Amino acid sequence: MARPRSGDKHKAILDAALRICAERGIAGAPTSAISKAAGIAEGSLFTYFKTKNDLLNELYEVLRTEFSRHLPDFPHGADARARLRYIWDRILDLGAAHPEQLTVLAQLRASGKMVNDNRAPTFALAEVMRAAIELTAGSELSDLPAEYLVLMVRAQTEITIEYINAHPESAAVCRALGFQILLKGLTGS
Amino acid sequence: MARPRSGDKHKAILDAALRICAERGIAGAPTSAISKAAGIAEGSLFTYFKTKNDLLNELYEVLRTEFSRHLPDFPHGADARARLRYIWDRILDLGAAHPEQLTVLAQLRASGKMVNDNRAPTFALAEVMRAAIELTAGSELSDLPAEYLVLMVRAQTEITIEYINAHPESAAVCRALGFQILLKGLTGS
């Protein structure tokens, strides 16, 4: 683990925090362990983040946001179903490749320490919302707040990932049929 | 002959733990605060629970289980839809009446400290599973593991409660249409 060059320390700390939190839980992630994993001195961490809580908040934001960066060939022109499916697949891919990211995201969300000052929705979230609105348009479901629908989609993907990680042999079925349930729920077909 | 170990005190500690954890998060719930809230001395807590973790585990079990106790007039004879709806309603009721219980349950689940030695499913969980199986019978969805379906229902109820607590004005819509989505997802109608 080469010591990262000076400008990247900020990122190195976030990476280290992610790793440690994933391995040992937020409660088991002292700043000392994080700075060690980041290859810096204990005190240096506080040059980059004023408090541990600031670090955690930024980590939360990064994790929340980062996903949207990995949607290069999003099918902008396709229909709502296809666009939702695309995001569904990418999230499941991420869940398989980096389960820690989602684990930690969930832990941070549950910790009740996140500031959450009505941040801008990420690209993915915005797209999920658009798709959900389109899919429910015209039916009674259009009475539902769009944010509620977004929460629902997120919950569905999260438990699908959780289940797949615990039972990898069911990955294919859950991916396919999990989406089908989601879609039928929203469209009735 | 001696002062008997008090069942009340046992319960008082669990109640206090629930309250403190709900208010300040698990991490912000020192045993000192819990015992104080329970009206006992710091050391006494350890007469009833050998370690803090034991207390948390028992709290988890209680919360997990307790819900099933409040289903007096469960419609055993009704069809799957009605039975699922009954449970859906009761959970939402609980979420409205005691949001802490579900908050803390989620926190404990996320903490990764629960022993979870393949405990028997609660009555409610078992019924959800039965209903889900009946509802998906005959369709492709019957290929899905029943546990996955249960996770899904739980996730759906949780986010519904979360949303309602944040936006009480949408309570009615979310309760009705949230269930409709769930049902359509499972049955396609």
Add this chain to the structure above:
Amino acid sequence: MARPRSGDKHKAILDAALRICAERGIAGAPTSAISKAAGIAEGSLFTYFKTKNDLLNELYEVLRTEFSRHLPDFPHGADARARLRYIWDRILDLGAAHPEQLTVLAQLRASGKMVNDNRAPTFALAEVMRAAIELTAGSELSDLPAEYLVLMVRAQTEITIEYINAHPESAAVCRALGFQILLKGLTGS
């Protein structure tokens, strides 16, 4: 371990204390463990001994004294050498049979908590002193305080037991030659 009959509780506690102290050291011998080992309730211990320190002091006294009870056929008429040898042998016997007793005695002595209100010497100690005085009579060594000689004999037996317990194969040599050293030291022959 049958619960001892009421009158023997005092002794049961002392026995238990001896056992626990030997196994886990004085520091690792909480009153709770002692009372449990004695088959009584935690609080009952304090019916028999006002404080833990009192118990320890009495245990000390018992251990110190008890040895003298097991000298039934002490050769009162024999010469100093034979009498000293008799005691030497009996102490080594005890050290082999009940190493805990001496271990704990040493620990208690080192703890610095013993009251030690110039207690009467035990029979054995008194005999050691008489023998030592006789053996050194007429030589320069008679200038030494008799108590010093007693300490010396005790030290010699203690380390002999310690060594034998650690290296049982040397038991015979140490017993024989250890005594020879002691005797030559005192008499020069």
Add this chain to the structure above:
Amino acid sequence: MARPRSGDKHKAILDAALRICAERGIAGAPTSAISKAAGIAEGSLFTYFKTKNDLLNELYEVLRTEFSRHLPDFPHGADARARLRYIWDRILDLGAAHPEQLTVLAQLRASGKMVNDNRAPTFALAEVMRAAIELTAGSELSDLPAEYLVLMVRAQTEITIEYINAHPESAAVCRALGFQILLKGLTGS
């Protein structure tokens, strides 16, 4: 770059531990008292010693070893009797000057918590052994394990110091005649 870990502080802690243990016994030496006596914060103690037991072990090693450092003009060329006498005198000197060191050493030895991973014998111990071997050579006593003889010499010095500290007026006699006993024991003359 940072405040360097201070060798002084390391030593100050050991000194403080020695002092407190001597005054109040190991059991009466909380880390809080030690750090206070060392003039540092409670937490700082653990910068220098990972656990209290580590501190105690190192203290033990220091005490065990340190004595050998104060034998500047050891008479390497002299005969066994003279060399043994030299060490005997130095130990008694130490016992008079720093009785705590030997008290605590004995306490630590008795505590049963020392790691004692077959450490190299100190210079003094090695010399005692050599002298004892020379002195007993040719007699039956040469059948005795050398370690036993070392234990014996140590025991003899310890009780001599103990007695002298309790009865300073006998210092001269005990020093002279105590050694004479030791020597006669080993050589028979």
Add this chain to the structure above:
DNA sequence: GATGAATGAGGCTTCATTCAT
């Protein structure tokens, strides 16, 4: 007398944060 729950003062240790170097 016997019981064991109750007490609360400490004990050891961890940790976020500060600050001298």
Add this chain to the structure above:
DNA sequence: TATGAATGAAGCCTCATTCAT
């Protein structure tokens, strides 16, 4: 800016002792 020693407030837990039953 980087470092890591220093800090001291908690945190969890143990334990001698008391006291209601």
